Amino acid sequence: MDLEFQIASLRDELDSLTPIGRSKPNEAKTWLPSFPARDTLKSHRVGIRCIAFHPVFSSLASGSDNSTIKIWDWELGELERTLKGHTRPVSSLDFGGPKGHTLLASCSTDLSIKLWDPSENFANIRTLYGHEHSVSAVRFLQHTANLLVSASRDSTIMVWDVSTGYCIKTVHSDNDWIRDVPPSFDGKWLVYGGHNHIAKILEVSTGELKATLLGHDNDIECCIFAPPASYGYLSTLAGLKKPPPTGNSAEYVLTGGRDKPVKIWNFRGTLIKTFNGHNNWVRGLVVHPSGRYLISVGDDKTMRCWDLSQEGN
Template sequence: MSNLLTSRQAEELHKSLIAYLSSCGYTRSAQAIREELEISESSFDAATCKKYEGLLEKKWTSVVRLQKKIMDLETKTQQLQHELDNATPSSLAARKNHDPTTWLPRAPARYTLQSHKNPITCIAFHPIFSSLASGSEDCSIKIWDHELGELERTLKSHTKAVLDVDYGGPRGNTLLASCSSDLTIKLWDPADEYKNIRTLPGHDHSVSSVRFIPSGAAGAPLSGNLLASASRDKTIRIWDVTTGYCLRTLPGHGDWVRSLSPSADGRWLVSTSSDQSARMWDLSQPDTNALKQTFMAHDHVVECCAFAPAATYPHLSAIAGLKKPPPPTSAAEYLATGGRDKLIKIFSVNGLCIKTLTGHDNWIRALVWHPGGKYLLSCADDKTIRCWDLAQEGKCVRVLEAADHFVSCLRWAPSVYKDAAATATNGQSNGVPTNGVTDAPKEQIRCLVACGSVDLNVRIFSA
């Protein structure tokens, strides 16, 4: 007898075997087992045979079901363990040794968000809450909770592909702007369940980029209310989001205007175009005198641009061969552009290209400066995100296989600014002297990056 079964279990198994063979018509086999086991007909009559008839099949099928259930539970356990590894206080405490000023995203993504039905074109982080907006060629905008990895709501109003989204404006910088191939810009209010509060028509072709202009735009009275848009109609428009009026139109590009990036103080705006140029505009000047610089270094469509923050000045000035970096109070000293020629160009605002970064194998789609100032991040149609170390002359120090298809957009979560009255030390805040004044806000860098892809997924990378 098997050592695995008790005598009673063995007896039930034997009787089940005999009953199964009898019910299937294998009478000689059943008789042979009965004789081998010395089971008399009196102890295994017709009624007993009927009792054990289906037992073997029931046991067999229940074992298969249990095996499947065990496999499902094992998979679920692995998923939960992964979440615990990424979210528990102990794991976070173990990772607290990372420095936000030098943190870089690494695989795998913390969350892969799936709901869009067509390629994702744009993403934007809410400046305060744990919300992330994504726009897609499926004409919808989806709002996600990036801390939980869950879909919160879907916004439907555009009739063609959504090409860009951005948070900002009045009401505490928390309006959401979107633009589309349907020629319109739409404003949504997160405080009112993302109600579509205004539609801005005016462009004559697809609107490819929208960016809120930070308050303090050259002392303009409308600071905080301004929104810039770029279009395939070759123009840039500046809007007052409180009234919906188009305040000015900036012509100059010879082809489709692809992207926009305002300076931190709101005075300057850089744009890129299919005319293979980038242009810098002074929004404090009248339209006829607004164009201040044209950057001509790419051999193909210039897809994206980004003004460098003041934290990058020590590294970029060294690359430029300067002995002393520009003052951190200056908001427009350097900028980067990326194009379909697979190159990233870093310019000083006088038009000089100080560095060309090579490494991507396909069109470059988005650029993001690390808030700590040491790195530049880029994404491209080669499915990767690349991290370039400015302290090492722009050397590529990390390549992230970020998606299964083209990576179309990339954003770093905006920093949180806290009251520095209690935190400013040695008369400095965020590396900038405060001249004894300790009420300057202190920047708290969030280690949080998101990208969107043609593979229909939004991916969240976090510390």
Template sequence: MSKLLTSRQAEELHKSLVAYLDACGHPRAAQSLRDELDLPEAAFDPATAKKYEGLLERKWTSVVRLQKKILDLESRAAALQHELDTTTPSSLAARKTHDPATWLPRAPPRHTLPSHRLPVTCVAFHPLFSTLASGSEDCTIKLWDYELGELERTLKSHTKAVLDVDFGGPRGNTLLASCSSDLTIKLWDPADAYKNIRTLPGHDHSVSAVRFIPSGAAGAPLSGNLLASASRDKTIRIWDVTTGYCLRTLRGHGDWVRALNPSPDGRWLLSTSSDQTARLWDLSQPDSIALKQTFADAHAHVVECCAFAPPATYPHLAALAGLKKPPPASSSAEYIATGGRDKLIKLSSTNGLCIKTLTGHDNWIRALVFHPGGKYLLSCSDDKTVRCWDLAQEGKCVRVVEAAEHFVSCLRWAPSVWKDAVPAAGGEGRERALTNGSGSGGGATEQVRCLVACGSVDMNVRVFSA
């Protein structure tokens, strides 16, 4: 047998073997090995035995860890090779310059943020600052600086699992809203060290989703004092966050209302439920006639999530629907996406017609996000992946991101920043950052942020960025 070890390495291995056998209660085997190796007492006193006692086990576990790392790296190298084999000059150029219109998340994440002690249920980006909020079954909300990858603070007030969080609120006064299985909604003020400024009771069961409703005001499309909430009590409630009053209660779902999504102008509200339907509500109408469409035949299981398609997607979705001319960009509610426990994503027009079914996930679909550029739809699932679907290629899955080590429970794209030239004294213009929306008038331009976050049952928050 050829010698692979140096004399020093061989001596350490021999002493480790003897020390291991002694520690495991095999003194005769240890003595036999010492006799065979001609290892005298002077060379293997009690101090030496103690030194080498755990060395063999440590080396063994190190080898196992290294083997796992090697397998992970080989898998990553194979994925990169596949991407290299299938790339085109245009996609290479887009990646090099990080074109916001075509950027998609890729593994590994820029930051993996561990601190929660139970599964992460929700994430939300602050519209202007580099703050990311995450909620968890551990009853806490954590605030992160996603640029530095650091935990800034932990909010404790809910007494049961936090199920959703969202940033929004009156213009110039961004608030953080959270909801929980403790039947309450809480409002936190970032301008006052995230003080809990108001608690909204009223739902009779777990509150599963909260979303601020845009006002549609020119120049600030996401400013508004209305908040929508969905609950296991089968209702949707509309709240005034400045007074804390419940203004409306929308009834129609026959089971747990799971998710909400308002249109960019705040007129329409989309909801999904365990009753296997999605419903479209016209908030400009009285409660009795607010329900405008029920998507009852799309899914054969609980509908977990939904999203309004932004106007930038209309050319692609109109082609899928067989239309020669897309709807006008001024319309805020032409197409929607829904995902459910049947592992399917449905693209539908708001008249109730399903125009495309996207298949590929191997487990429940938990969240949907349209790319602000309009070309892609992103989804996350209990199959541990985030998938990117190209709407320009009839919904083809063009990227699978291995996003977590367990179920991926939530997904958010950072809101765009709107730059608006505002006349100032002396006739000069100034820029101001505005929260995300479909448009703001006055020549505002949208700056898409290449920034995506997801949360997982593995208790980590992950941030993907260019």
């Protein structure tokens, strides 16, 4: 009985602890980045262009100007391996693929897209060719789907079946250079932007253009669909009395670029709000899991957190 009591006490103690590198569930809703950094991951010798987190395990992939990809264990802060295969800078990374078989997709200015299998020590299992210029971005339509989307400087968006390696659809755009092409959370819509200062919303199944977002004065470097968790805050910014249903996957879009501001739009292409603060190109955007905060990073070497409940202040 004493042994059972000790075991029960130890279990209670373990349950009360927060695992290394993770927040308690109730803390994740309010946690924000702060100094000092817990770990600094050092191995790349030149500029890092992109990162991607594994959707399940504590793996982080980073792509570099020297054409390599590095796989890290972000909980331990350790380098696991270096992937070599691309011959020019790695532009974009994303984890996804068939359910139960997550893959890492990468693309490069060497005109290729590569698929790497984490279950086989990140072996390069397939290389996809089809773009005629630098490939800017790769995104899985959903993290448990076979379809991968790529965007290129050749003004095309291509949809690939990663199980066969075949391109099943090509969309031609008047954007001179498409920089980013993230999907909505259900994979039904794409938003893309690039060299002509314009972002557009596209229906995946038909390739039909649904909205054009006009307002940037320079190239668009990044764009994302806002997650449903943010709809309450964004609908207030839009002057609505109640938020749209969270089942809708493409109500709001956020964009950033070389003209420095971050802009928020609705699905019809109406500009809702502009956040000014960066003094150089805006390179990346992400919405906090709570939906309350928008985080942006830029070439001014800053990461900014905008409180959507306070109109971005």
